[in-house]
Amino acid sequence: MTSEDFIPAPLRRLWGMPESSRLGRPATLDVNAVVAAAVQIADRDGLGGVTLPKVAESLGFTSMSLYRHVGSKDELLTLMANAALGQPPKIDTGDWRKGLHGWAFAQRAVYQRRPWLTRVPTSGPPAGPNQIAWMETALAIMSRTHLDWAHKIGALSLISGYVVQSVRQYSELTDGRAEGQxxxxxxxEYGRALARLVDPARFPETARLFSSTLFEAPPSDTPDATIADADFTLGLELILDGIAVRVEGADS
Structure with missing residues (x-):
């Protein structure tokens, strides 16, 4: 018995480890083909459009045929998430703050191209090779700090969570807006409406917010992408400010 025998089948498939050889003709379907077909459907129809029957039909097989290659719908989603994430770009690790800033924007770009990724249920910590590659990049960026492992993982998780939530929220708000708006x-419109509804006696600080110029700032012709970038950058800088405090404390 080898060390590979102790690796669960789902993880073996996630890492593309070869299955034990079988007698007979070579299989005409493999896990990579199944995952690629599922990702293609998700890119076209969203995550809700991915079902085992649809994936099987697109490949010319029956649903039962897929279970030889993916153990369940949940496992298929895990395989899809890892495959769709892809490999991270090369990022300069000389400056941890600039590095994490670039890492966050690079991850955000992936989710913007494939917003369905933000809706894949999280069933555990990163485990696939592409997910580990992104983790490795972030850890390499923070390697020159004196943060301990717990704080490095905490920073990584916080930024990743922020990226996912911001892309998902932007997508939902876009879908909810009136066509052409x-x-x-x-x-x-939101600021003006709430300014009339919010009672200063009951919600004094919120009333001050809606009476401020915050919601009047962007001109009407400002591209949505420009506003989204500014909003995302503001939140990311707040997170990086907090990490900076920990970095400085660890360095002292």
Whole structure:
């Protein structure tokens, strides 16, 4: 018995480890083909469009045929998430703050291209080779700090969670807007409406917010992507400010 025998089958498939050889003709279907077909459907129809019957049909097989290659729908989603994430870009690790900033924007770009990724249920910590590659990049960026492992993982998880939530929220808000209405106009209408509804005696600070110029700031012709980038950057800088405090404390 080898060490590989102790690796669960789902993890073996996730890492592309070869299955034990069988007698007979070579299989005409493999896990990579199943995952690629599922990702293609998700890119076209969203995560809700991915079902085992649809994946099987697109490949010209029956649903039962897929179970030889993926153990369940949940496992298929895990395989899809790892495959769709892809490999991280090369990022300069000389400056941890610039590095994590670039890492976050690179991950955000992936989720923006494939917003369905933000809806894949999280069934555990990163385990696939692509997910580990992104983790390795972030850890390499923080390697020159004196943060301990717990704080490094905490920073990584916080930034990743922020990226996923921001992309998902932007996607949902975009879907909820009236056709042809931009983000600047939506925010302006929201601010003006709530300014009339919020009672200063009951919600004094919120009333001050809606009476401020915050929701009047962006011109109507400001591209949605520009506003989204600014909003994302603001939140990311707040997170990095907090990490900086820990980095400085660890260095002292």
């Amino acid at each position: 931009g983000q600047a106009d939506t925010e302006r």
